[in-house]
Amino acid sequence: MQNKQAYVVAVVGATGAVGQQMISTLEKRNFPVKEIRFLSSKRSAGTVLSYNGESVTVQEATPDSFEGVDIALFSAGGSVTKELAHEAVKRGAIVVDNTSAFRMDPEVPLVVPEVNEKDLFEHKGIIANPNCSTIQMVVALEPIRQTIGLKKVIVSTYQAVSGAGVTAIEALKDQAQAFLNNEELAPSVLPVKSGEKHYQIAFNAIPQIDVFTENGYTYEEMKMINETKKIMHLPELEISATCVRLPVISGHSESVYIEVEKEMTVEELQNLLKDAPGIVLQDDPSQQLYPMPFYSIGSNDVFVGRIRKDLDNPLGFHLWVVSDNLLKGAAWNSVQIAERLIALNII
């Protein structure tokens, strides 16, 4: 960061799974904070959290909470964003929003710094943080797009429960313990808390994340499809997704098939990704080295491995992409956007 200024930062949804990670990420990054405000729903207000060793009481988020705020990191659900983001902007804040509320709004930049930080210059107060499963994929695909072009993507995801919040993490643990005890425990959280039916996630896989759209794809799948096109500025990209929830606490994995425009060897592709920003290459079958979600927890990086040429299409490759969905998929990407706003003198 080139200037030594410090900022008034608000975290909206401070008690949630992502909010907690936003707070610890701001601490770890020594983010230039002049004053921190933790905001939440009325229900969670009053909770006392710590920031750099000091106690901070969570306050109910209202329009006035944003008076004097420079940067507001939102992760409290789409309805809170829709209610309060413009109020924050009106009071002079730049909003970095981790919900889907404004992601596809043509007036709102949707940003993954490794891919399209230039879009930050177009902001009108709100910047959207993409969906977790989208972020890690575009970090892995952007160096490929730049170098040999990207024509087609088919992705199948293996997503952790923490993407559905703290209650989903507890549900997984409680169900697993009940199963190991030979006890019955009626599921009540996944796939969608407000949905009609709930299924066990412990020792299961649920091929539904978010609700269904009319074309038979889920919203999660359509988010991956539409957000990838917007972030990468590839409206013509052929892309399709199947999103699946797993009994994994944190760390999303993705089996990604791509078709590129020019031939490249696996070794060249490995070298390309090894040197790309935000990526750690873990790809050595002889050492059983490949990314895994359990071992990705706590890292800001996107891990890529299992890179193989398709056996039929000389322009086809298969990749396995893993990242901590609460960090690069959410909290870290939001704080990283805030850091880039400072570094690029946008704020």
Add this chain to the structure above:
Amino acid sequence: MQNKQAYVVAVVGATGAVGQQMISTLEKRNFPVKEIRFLSSKRSAGTVLSYNGESVTVQEATPDSFEGVDIALFSAGGSVTKELAHEAVKRGAIVVDNTSAFRMDPEVPLVVPEVNEKDLFEHKGIIANPNCSTIQMVVALEPIRQTIGLKKVIVSTYQAVSGAGVTAIEALKDQAQAFLNNEELAPSVLPVKSGEKHYQIAFNAIPQIDVFTENGYTYEEMKMINETKKIMHLPELEISATCVRLPVISGHSESVYIEVEKEMTVEELQNLLKDAPGIVLQDDPSQQLYPMPFYSIGSNDVFVGRIRKDLDNPLGFHLWVVSDNLLKGAAWNSVQIAERLIALNII
């Protein structure tokens, strides 16, 4: 079965995860058994199991164990098959082998009855049972191949630990309990017991099943590729696979992308699969109806759902295919082959 004859049946590997399911499948199907022999390694010999309520002592499998045997169901690992299958054939048995030992042998039929039971007529004593993840996929794909042709397959699997045997099931449960207790437990079974490195499977996903081949694909992935071509008699099929182990006890899931030769609507494809042998269609997003591994346990069927048109390629479809890997993926397919041998008067 048209004749009322009964047979001397041997189960080789009777104490294993698949062997146990073979025994209960023979019981459930009222298989025409004149005499049953449970065989195993020296280590497990002496174990007393039950068959239709009667105690049967497991005996060490030796060449002489197969004297008088009509049908020998092998599932005790490739080395046992290589050592004893020809000995069994020499003594007059037909061998149905659930290992990979002879699957790609051009002299050995590789059979999924719903797909290629005609190949049973070509047998020379040994019939191979395909890999679990292959079987459920070809059951779902065969009606499509027959009706509108099949050009390309890209599959990502979500495989249960029971495919790696009883020790892997125990490892998953023990690791899950240790994690819930905040205890450390060094992994020692997966991904490959004899491998150099072992990783936790509880709350994780491991993108390695079986060891790696020289092209960067695992043997499991190459099995799916090569066996599918052989079973479906489609040597020119474009097919690629990524195989991943999950913290699921039983039930393999597959995210399958296909390209077909002729256009068809989703509804037509659903109707086609609904009436196809061995398949149960579970595909109604409005009712949150789709297949899941936890709920597939104990069924012989292959469950298909989440059928969607690709959003770019009018000849592309996405499917989600689930089945109990110990049943249709192993024990049931083997017993079903034995039933078809009788029904077709081959034995």
